[in-house]
Amino acid sequence: VSQRKSASPKPRASYHHGDLRRALLDAAVGLIDERGPDAFTLRETARKVGVNHAAVYRHFEDKSALLAAVAEQGFVALSSRMREAVVGIPSRHTLERLREMGLAYLAFGVESPSHYRVMFGERIDDGGRFPALSQAVREASGILHEEMKEGARQGLFIAMSPRDLGVAFWTMAHGYTSLVLGRKIRAKSPKHAEEYWSVLLAPLLRGLAR
Amino acid sequence: VSQRKSASPKPRASYHHGDLRRALLDAAVGLIDERGPDAFTLRETARKVGVNHAAVYRHFEDKSALLAAVAEQGFVALSSRMREAVVGIPSRHTLERLREMGLAYLAFGVESPSHYRVMFGERIDDGGRFPALSQAVREASGILHEEMKEGARQGLFIAMSPRDLGVAFWTMAHGYTSLVLGRKIRAKSPKHAEEYWSVLLAPLLRGLAR
């Protein structure tokens, strides 16, 4: 009747779990993916990995610390995604690069909704706890900043600092991704969400152009 | 030592609480405002009102239903805020009206962060539970839609449906408000947040203009 006790088919003889930290992170993300943000609890995460719930505290100070680690991982992955999206597109094609980054941003959110929600959901890292997370956030926004610097150098944009140009772009990308994930904008399909995103982003780029 | 037991100075002699539903809603919002979204629990909310925790179920089916009611209230308030912001501005001044609506949108988020976070935070109302909430969301977005219809009639905008124009505007407003509340964009003051918002919104309006 109770399927909880015998959850793990291979009962993993007692040993030092190769990389428990990583296993816990993966399990946490998996839990949110599969059963929603509310299903994520430290105890359930530990259960999934097959370890006593108190063991979690050997690797994370508390629940927030685990969430912060998920968020950090997310920002790092988002950065990679955006960078990879423009590999092979010459730096002089700034607008095309921005469009690809925008698509990569949305794709990341749609494919990793759990990460995305943790990244922007509750305000973890208030007061500068988790400096590694702050750093990952800065790095992601830095990618847009750099791109805008290049565009400004080319004289593509209106009189606005590269930083503000980047923030404008990020604001739109986050707004759209967030509304799609929150089902406030209903997309019939991922493909449709992507096309609609192009439709919405184009006016902003037009407005930022000189 | 324990301040919990004697929390209510005026112990409200046993009676039928004039409007327990409303009292619970206010207490819930107050709790989130004062001590963060994590502090919101049904039991703490009931305690604040001075009622047994089980009494909550007389008025709300479950915790989600209470949150949905908070969100609904939020969308209704947001609609009022946007409507009031343009009272007295003639309908032919569409761009000015949109700018005022944008400011009202941000102001609502900054002044009612708890409401805002619940409205866009977790995805309540999935699968069309809480039709009153869906209706309140539609009404809020309808305000922008109507404004864009009027603007399109005046020939102000590029070839884009009023619906999509409204969504573009909403996307930017939500993106900015959400990033400010999540501290991803750091505003030195509410005043600064407002000025920066104007700076970011202007390019979008420029891009939407014909």
Next chain:
DNA sequence: ACCTGAACACCGTTCAAGT
């Protein structure tokens, strides 16, 4: 060094019982 078991003070939800 890393993990366990038991304990503490909480949750959301249910339900028989009171007025």
Next chain:
DNA sequence: ACCTGAACACCGTTCAAGT
């Protein structure tokens, strides 16, 4: 009609103890 008290199956966190 509206609320209470007790119960159930959970939480996050702590800590002494085991290997």
